[in-house]
Amino acid sequence: MMKKRTRKVAELDDPLCCCEYVNRHGGRSHMAACCCDCEDLDEACDRWMKREPQNPDSLSRMAATVTDRLRVPWISGAKKVDLSLIPPLFLLPVFLHIAALHYLLGIVVLAALPVMVLWYYYFTHRKKGRTLFFLSLALFSLFYMYYVFLTEVVPRGDVTNLQLGVITLGVALTLAALLHTKKGPGYVKPSPADTHSTVTYHSLPPDVDPAYHNGSQHQVVIASRAGPGEQGAEPRAVAGDVTENDSSKRNWCSFCKLVRPPRAGHCRICCTCVLRLDHHCVWINSCVGQANHCSFLLTLLFFLVTSLYGISLVLRSVCPTQSLLTALLYCPDVYGQFSSALCFTCAWYSSIVTGGLLHLLVLQLINISYNVTEREARVALREKTGRSLIWGLIIDTGVYSRGFRANWSEFLTMAANVDPKALKPTDLV
Numbered sequence: 570m571m572k573k574r575t576r577k578v579a580e581l582d583d584p585l586c587c588c589e590y591v592n593r594h595g596g597r598s599h600m601a602a603c604c605c606d607c608e609d610l611d612e613a614c615d616r617w618m619k620r621e622p623q624n625p626d627s628l629s630r631m632a633a634t635v636t637d638r639l640r641v642p643w644i645s646g647a648k649k650v651d652l653s654l655i656p657p658l659f660l661l662p663v664f665l666h667i668a669a670l671h672y673l674l675g676i677v678v679l680a681a682l683p684v685m686v687l688w689y690y691y692f693t694h695r696k697k698g699r700t701l702f703f704l705s706l707a708l709f710s711l712f713y714m715y716y717v718f719l720t721e722v723v724p725r726g727d728v729t730n731l732q733l734g735v736i737t738l739g740v741a742l743t744l745a746a747l748l749h750t751k752k753g754p755g756y757v758k759p760s761p762a763d764t765h766s767t768v769t770y771h772s773l774p775p776d777v778d779p780a781y782h783n784g785s786q787h788q789v790v791i792a793s794r795a796g797p798g799e800q801g802a803e804p805r806a807v808a809g810d811v812t813e814n815d816s817s818k819r820n821w822c823s824f825c826k827l828v829r830p831p832r833a834g835h836c837r838i839c840c841t842c843v844l845r846l847d848h849h850c851v852w853i854n855s856c857v858g859q860a861n862h863c864s865f866l867l868t869l870l871f872f873l874v875t876s877l878y879g880i881s882l883v884l885r886s887v888c889p890t891q892s893l894l895t896a897l898l899y900c901p902d903v904y905g906q907f908s909s910a911l912c913f914t915c916a917w918y919s920s921i922v923t924g925g926l927l928h929l930l931v932l933q934l935i936n937i938s939y940n941v942t943e944r945e946a947r948v949a950l951r952e953k954t955g956r957s958l959i960w961g962l963i964i965d966t967g968v969y970s971r972g973f974r975a976n977w978s979e980f981l982t983m984a985a986n987v988d989p990k991a992l993k994p995t996d997l998v
C-alpha cells in the first residue's frame with residue numbers, strides 16, 4: 570500500500586511551480602504523480618483482492634480524484650481541465666459533417682442540436698451547477714464558423730479581401746467585447762462598517778415602495794456580517810419601523826451574510842451577490858451585472874452583425890441564383906458537392922444561433938428601455954406586481970423607469986459608477 574505523500578500547503582512562501590497544484594484535499598501535488606497515491610483506488614483494489622463488497626462511494630471519489638488530477642501546466646500552478654469543455658470540440662464538427670451529407674440528415678441534425686442543447690441547459694440549470702460546456706460551445710462555434718469560412722468559402726473566390734477583413738474584424742470585436750464582459754459583473758462587497766452601523770438614506774432606496782414613506786429621510790440599520798455564533802442572523806432595524814425592517818430583510822443575503830444594495834441579487838451558480846444583477850449567462854459562464862451589462866450587450870451586437878453578414882456572404886456564394894431570403898429555404902444542387910453542402914449547413918447552424926441571440930437582444934433592449942432587469946421582470950411576473958404587455962414580452966415594474974432616454978443614459982453610464990474593488994478578476998473561462 571502506497572503512503573500518501575502530499576504535503577499540506579502551509580508554506581505560503583514557497584510558491585507553486587507550473588506543474589504543481591493544490592489538490593481537493595488541500596494538499597500539494599505534482600502533475601507527474603497523477604497515477605500515484607489514490608487511496609480510493611488502493612482501497613478498491615484491496616477489497617477486490619480480498620473479495621469484499623466495494624464501498625458504494627469509492628467509484629465517485631475515484632472519479633473526483635481523476636478530474637482533480639487532469640491538469641495543464643500554468644504559470645501560477647497547474648490548472649484543472651474542466652471535462653465539460655471537451656464535448657463541443659468534437660461533437661460540433663461531427664454533427665455538422667453528418668448534416669452536410671444529405672438534406673434529410675441536415676433537417677434531423679439541425680432540429681436535434683438545439684433540442685439537445687436546451688435539454689442540457691435545463692438539466693444543469695435545475696442542479697444550479699457550474700459548467701463550461703456552453704462557453705466552450707459558444708466560443709468553438711465562433712472559431713469553427715470562421716475556420717469553415719476561411720477554408721471552404723474564401724477559396725470559392727466570391728469573397729473580396731474587404732469582405733474577409735470585415736468578417737475578421739467582427740470576430741475580433743466580438744471576442745474583445747466578450748473578454749471585457751468576463752472581467753466581472755461587479756460584486757457586492759461587505760463594508761467593514763457593516764457592524765450594526767446606522768446608515769442614512771437621503772432618498773428612498775428604490776427597492777422600497779415609496780407609498781409607504783412620507784419623509785425623504787429615514788434610517789436603516791445594516792446588519793453585521795454574522796459571526797460564527799450568529800449564522801443566519803437577520804438584520805435588525807430601527808425599532809418601530811416595520812417597513813424598513815421588511816426592506817432590510819428583503820435585501821439581506823443569508824448566503825453571503827450581508828445586506829445588498831437595491832437591485833443587487835444573489836447568484837446561486839456563482840455563489841455571490843452581484844450588483845444590479847440581470848441574469849447568470851451560461852454562454853459566457855458569468856453573471857451579467859452593473860459592471861458588464863453594457864459590454865454584454867455589445868458582445869451580442871458585434872456577434873449578430875458579424876453573423877448576419879457572414880451568412881449573407883456564404884449564401885451568395887453557394888446559392889448565387891436565389892435571393893438571400895429564399896436561399897436558406899431553397900437552394901438547388903447545394904448537396905451536389907460536399908464543400909458547398911457544409912457551407913450551407915454552417916449557414917443554417919449560424920442562423921439558428923443568430924435567431925436565438927436576436928430574441929435575447931430584443932428582450933434586453935426592451936428591458937433596458939423600461940429600466941427593468943431580467944431578475945426583476947421574473948420576480949414581477951411571479952408576484953404579479955408588474956405590468957405585462959404584448960404577451961409578457963414587456964414587463965414594466967414601474968419602480969426604476971424614468972423615461973426612455975434617462976433609462977438608456979443610466980444604463981450606458983452605470984458601469985463607471987462601480988467601485989473598482991467590486992471588480993475582482995474572474996477566471997478567463
Ligand SMILES: [Zn+2]
Pocket residue numbers: 822823824825826834835836840841842
Ligand atoms: Zn449573496
Ligand SMILES: [Zn+2]
Pocket residue numbers: 836837838839840848849850855856
Ligand atoms: Zn452567476
